[in-house]
Amino acid sequence: MNTQNTADQTAVVEAGIFRNVVGHFASGVTVITTVVDGVLYGTTASAVSSLSMEPPMMLACLNRSSSTHDRVVSAGYFGINILADDQSDLAFHFGRKGEDKFATVPHTISPEGIPLIDGALATIVCKVDETATGGTHTVFLGLATSAEAHDRQPLAYYRGTMGRLEPVKELSAYKATRDWVLQRKSALGSDLDIEQIAESTRSEAAHVGNALVKLESEHLVFRTEAGTFQPSPITAEFTDSAYDSRATIESGIIASHLDKLSDEVIAELRHITGELGRLRRESASDLDDFLALNVAYHDTLVAVAGSSQLTDSFRRLGVGTVWRQALTPAEWSRHMDHTHVVELTEALAAHDADAAQDALAAHTAFGKALAREVVARHGGTV
Template identity: 45%
Template structure:
């Protein structure tokens, strides 16, 4: 049987953002690669790690050549792979940043091979570098495994930009996608949601969508009709006032309780996010979506000063930004209240100025509430 060959597709350059978005669908473990050089420990978060051979046992890790840990590995000729446990997302975040004292506040021990091993890691593999190769911006370190140990537990997984237990990363991804879909109002309030069709559109399982709708019901964004189907609820001015009052209370509470003594690297991270956010354009639909997501990440980083993943997750769930895309796109937001407020808040946080930070957040929340009320009134009092 003969077949007609498929014409080759026209070759186009694959951009870094597109590649990252597609490859993010590959779930991987999260590790911290460590070494020690002249008595100083080095470490960086990495997910590009793989077993290479069983006989002899060999591993490979890929590190960006701009990393100080990369340079230390080149000189030390040894490295340890610390496979993180599900509860060590904070460790992954700390070692993923540049320029900070990553080992400060991270319990670890030095092995008999002279390598830093992070306490609480699910597994550790100590390697001696036997070969290297280069690829793009990274060096591939091929190591012969010298020693390995593991304990019972769940691994920390990385999936589409999120770190958590693998099942929870899929749940979180689905929750965010369903929530965004509801807030964009593709179906009117009171209209039954087809769970199977929505699951197919979001490329996930119906059970994940169903569970997401159950959780959104607890937040008041969906409800069940007489036949048991989920339907979007109407968004009223009272609902918006209560929601933004809760967001404001959480954010101000964190600032008043934690800003003064926040770690320097955490404030540096918030400053980086704020500076980048204030420069983002919002002229096109895609740019606006990117801005709204980056804005939420910026405020969640502030909540992260409390050191509670649960509080950060709760704050993230209180966002209904997709509902106000028209408001954010207005000249009033861009020129008068939006980007200038972000810059002022970033500067106040960097200076550990809690009173100014609180005042700016109050102004920002009041502006959003007023703008939301105007949108709701234009649409008859509910959305």
């Protein structure tokens, strides 16, 4: 008897769950480079791995929307630049679209003509041997024609964080502990159990303890007289402050970096905006997916500045726990109006700074008002 599922019968994991699980795969960070007609191209990629030793082959996955993807197809060669731990800025630099990315990046041209980034941990040049298509990406199977490694430390990527291996583990523990606190996995009024958090998030207890100290400085937890930590109640004043701080960052980016919004970035913002509307119309139970898309939208805008520190600061100001804790699946789509996001997207597309600032201000005011209403409905704290 044939027990295989057909395509229509195959169950597919939810996007939010999949995103979280695959984020647990620790990897290096690379920049894929190539050249066509003397013009250099490059894009950041983490889906890269060795394929075989005999013959020496590498595997690299590139999104078909990337301009570098099409140039690798044309050139038939690509370079894999494995970044060192002090090159996280290059990961953000090559993650942006629509500019001459090599104008300010020291590099060397390989004998095959491929640009290789100076200071990388390792570089490999490959000739495209085969390709395959999967979802939104093309898988390039490349025969290694040259390779070189250097005595440096790797740039690691784990659960949305880049950095040196040990700090990445600490940052991962911080983010997991912050989520634990904000998602109220330990209720208000109860002690935060460091060992329980460490076991549940697969973090080291010492890192969780350090994370709680940091969260205390951010007023998300407080220390009791007994020396334990407890979650701090979230008040309307707290949500007001968070929204105002996020708006300050995004307003500054609009004022300083509007010219860096490429057609590809605008297309991504429009895609996310459309998905936000679709979820509100069709998926009343998908609040987590809506919030994840909202995070992706603002991350895309903030990333235009090319600053990992700014992006990290912005993310720490998120107050998604208010919506998760206080809105039911039956009511969230009625409350989470994204009209101002639509207006912001179109203003950014038109490179109209004044209209973008007005839309951002309206979006911020709406978020603050809704957060105040939700917090008030729950007795003044969440």
